[in-house]
Amino acid sequence: MDMQISQPIPEGEEHNTAMIKNPLESGESPHEAMFLVLAYLPLFELLSMTQVCRSLRDALRDDILPWLNIVVEKPLNTHLSDDFLVKMTSKANSRLKILALINCFKITDDGLLQVIASNPHISKLYLRGCTGLTIEGVLGAVKLLTKGNHKLKSLSISGIYNVKREDFETLGHLMGINQMQEKEGTKNLYHRRNKSSTFRQESQPSIDVDICPKCGEVREIFDCPRNSCIRRKQLIECRGCFLCVPRCEECGVCTKDEEEVGEAACADILCLDCWLQLPKCSFCNKAYCNQHAYQQSLHPDSSGFLCSDCKFHATQTSHD
Ligand SMILES: [Zn+2]
Ligand SMILES: [Zn+2]
Ligand SMILES: [Zn+2]
Ligand SMILES: [Zn+2]
Ligand SMILES: [Zn+2]
Numbered sequence: 001m002d003m004q005i006s007q008p009i010p011e012g013e014e015h016n017t018a019m020i021k022n023p024l025e026s027g028e029s030p031h032e033a034m035f036l037v038l039a040y041l042p043l044f045e046l047l048s049m050t051q052v053c054r055s056l057r058d059a060l061r062d063d064i065l066p067w068l069n070i071v072v073e074k075p076l077n078t079h080l081s082d083d084f085l086v087k088m089t090s091k092a093n094s095r096l097k098i099l100a101l102i103n104c105f106k107i108t109d110d111g112l113l114q115v116i117a118s119n120p121h122i123s124k125l126y127l128r129g130c131t132g133l134t135i136e137g138v139l140g141a142v143k144l145l146t147k148g149n150h151k152l153k154s155l156s157i158s159g160i161y162n163v164k165r166e167d168f169e170t171l172g173h174l175m176g177i178n179q180m181q182e183k184e185g186t187k188n189l190y191h192r193r194n195k196s197s198t199f200r201q202e203s204q205p206s207i208d209v210d211i212c213p214k215c216g217e218v219r220e221i222f223d224c225p226r227n228s229c230i231r232r233k234q235l236i237e238c239r240g241c242f243l244c245v246p247r248c249e250e251c252g253v254c255t256k257d258e259e260e261v262g263e264a265a266c267a268d269i270l271c272l273d274c275w276l277q278l279p280k281c282s283f284c285n286k287a288y289c290n291q292h293a294y295q296q297s298l299h300p301d302s303s304g305f306l307c308s309d310c311k312f313h314a315t316q317t318s319h320d
Pocket of ligand 1: 212213214215216217240241242243244245
């Protein structure tokens with residue numbers, strides 16, 4: 001990697017060059033403070049650090065502190081393989097405390113169980129959207145993590161297929177969860193479901209799925225963020241899984257009626273309030289949710305944008 005600056009340096013900015021220069025080439029050690037922040041870096045940055053220079057790489061090899069809480073999310077999640085996970089978690093020397101794999105669909109039961117077997121002190125295990133795992137694999141992992149005096153505090157399995165009522169009950173039993181315990185006060189909101197910062201901080205052990213009051217399936221159950229929700233007032237519960245209660249992607253409110261939703265350019269649902277506030281395709285007037293806003297193409301003749309469908313049709317006609 002060539003990081004030398006070829007352009008003339010504006011006066012007063014010379015001090016910046018020391019930071020831009022590759023420490024390996026310059027032979028300088030990174031500032032001491034760098035070593036202190038390592039334990040707080042997200043995984044992607046942490047792994048990038050091991051590439052920066054030899055002294056950081058050595059520091060990360062010898063220090064287990066940065067590796068005790070492993071959170072794999074975007075952009076690493078889609079690439080994470082069993083082998084890499086096993087290698088990465090081995091840096092914690094069997095002392096891994098939190099393992100959070102968010103939508104890591106390449107991870108299999110074998111990989112997970114290998115990591116769990118050598119890290120029996122994990123207290124929080126998040127496997128949301130890891131569709132390569134089976135409920136049998138999860139049950140095996142939870143059995144290992146609840147052996148003897150050890151307590152698994154928090155488990156997230158939303159998105160894993162074919163979880164049956166018996167499996168859910170076994171998990172609750174293993175973790176010592178009191179089924180009667182009401183989850184009062186803590187609302188689970190649909191539009192915050194993918195935020196890693198919302199990892200539960202509860203003192204009681206918890207699982208992120210439950211039995212849907214509407215369909216009876218074991219799924220993640222969402223609450224309505226609207227305190228004054230009309231359905232709640234009318235005593236028609238709007239609590240349920242994502243299939244039973246369709247919700248706005250942006251704000252999580254329940255949207256049952258056609259007139260309550262705006263037309264979306266992606267496959268998500270947008271409530272009328274959110275749709276009104278979002279920018280719309282110059283041609284079809286559909287809006288993207290914020291997560292899919294990157295699919296907008298610049299409109300050649302206006303300041304607006306074209307959705308991917310309209311862009312596709314525009315290129316088709318221009319080729320005719
Ligand atoms: Zn349901
Ligand atoms: Zn509602
Ligand atoms: Zn909304
Ligand atoms: Zn359009
Ligand atoms: Zn969307």
